[in-house]
Amino acid sequence: MTVPVSYYLILSAMVFLTGIVGVLIRRNIIAILLSVELMLNATNINFVAFSEHLQDLGGQVFVFFALTVAAAEVAVGLAIIIALHRSKSSINVEEFNLMKW
Amino acid sequence: MKGWIVGQLFFGYFAGVIVLTAVLVVALKNPVYSALSLLVMFFHVAGLYVTLHAEFLAAVQIIVYAGAILVLYLFVVMLLNVKGDDRYHRQWRIAAFVCLPLLLEFMVLLAGSVASSPPASAAPAEAAETATPNNTLAIGEILFSTYLFPFEVASLILLVAMIGAIILAKKDVMESSTP
Numbered sequence: 001m002t003v004p005v006s007y008y009l010i011l012s013a014m015v016f017l018t019g020i021v022g023v024l025i026r027r028n029i030i031a032i033l034l035s036v037e038l039m040l041n042a043t044n045i046n047f048v049a050f051s052e053h054l055q056d057l058g059g060q061v062f063v064f065f066a067l068t069v070a071a072a073e074v075a076v077g078l079a080i081i082i083a084l085h086r087s088k089s090s091i092n093v094e095e096f097n098l099m100k101w
Numbered sequence: 102m103k104g105w106i107v108g109q110l111f112f113g114y115f116a117g118v119i120v121l122t123a124v125l126v127v128a129l130k131n132p133v134y135s136a137l138s139l140l141v142m143f144f145h146v147a148g149l150y151v152t153l154h155a156e157f158l159a160a161v162q163i164i165v166y167a168g169a170i171l172v173l174y175l176f177v178v179m180l181l182n183v184k185g186d187d188r189y190h191r192q193w194r195i196a197a198f199v200c201l202p203l204l205l206e207f208m209v210l211l212a213g214s215v216a217s218s219p220p221a222s223a224a225p226a227e228a229a230e231t232a233t234p235n236n237t238l239a240i241g242e243i244l245f246s247t248y249l250f251p252f253e254v255a256s257l258i259l260l261v262a263m264i265g266a267i268i269l270a271k272k273d274v275m276e277s278s279t280p
Contacts, residue, residue: 002108022127024196072262079269
């Protein structure tokens with residue numbers, strides 16, 4: 001282990017914060033989904049770094065499962081985006097207020 | 102000593118490019134450019150996995166993320182023909198107000214953990230020799246023995262997501278199902 005695990009934690013925290021900021025400030029719903037992908041990748045970096053640090057392959061298996069969930073999330077999310085675009089012909093999240101109280 | 106420097110250099114390069122492209126994903130206005138910088142980030146995350154001795158995950162990262170997920174994103178972006186006039190959300194000031202304390206908390210937590218981390222470098226040295234040289238073989242064995250049930254659940258998740266995506270994106274499923 002040449003690089004200390006805290007460096008990976010700092011990198012992962014920076015990427016995760018970038019994803020949070022992207023989810024909060026973007027209006028394009030596709031950019032919001034891309035920011036969610038950023039956050040998933042940040043957690044994956046953490047998992048792999050600790051898997052190497054603790055010499056336990058369970059972390060890599062969990063990255064595998066996170067990847068599966070990411071694929072499912074993208075498929076369903078993009079289907080929802082297509083359905084939304086069909087009904088409102090826009091992908092700006094500020095125009096979707098049907099379920100807003 | 103030389104290997105230590107090389108490892109640091111590789112980590113610095115990969116981490117720098119990952120952070121830069123992550124910021125670009127959020128900052129660029131055109132969704133196509135955002136998706137392409139996310140592609141660059143995926144490749145560098147795969148490189149980081151290789152330096153962490155997770156070769157199988159590096160290959161899966163490139164095949165699944167860069168090959169499948171990102172192509173799906175680009176397909177939808179080009180299908181919807183999004184204009185480039187996307188601005189930031191109206192509540193970005195509130196978002197900045199929320200994120201700034203979060204960033205400070207991360208800084209404080211990480212500074213505390215770095216300062217108080219014990220020199221635990223003796224334990225991984227002896228465990229390193231028990232690590233199998235074949236990463237894919239080890240992952241396959243642990244995936245089909247210890248994590249067999251989550252593996253089956255993952256396949257079920259993929260099936261449900263596929264059916265859900267087809268039903269959501271189908272044009273008029275409600276009219277055609279009630280003749």
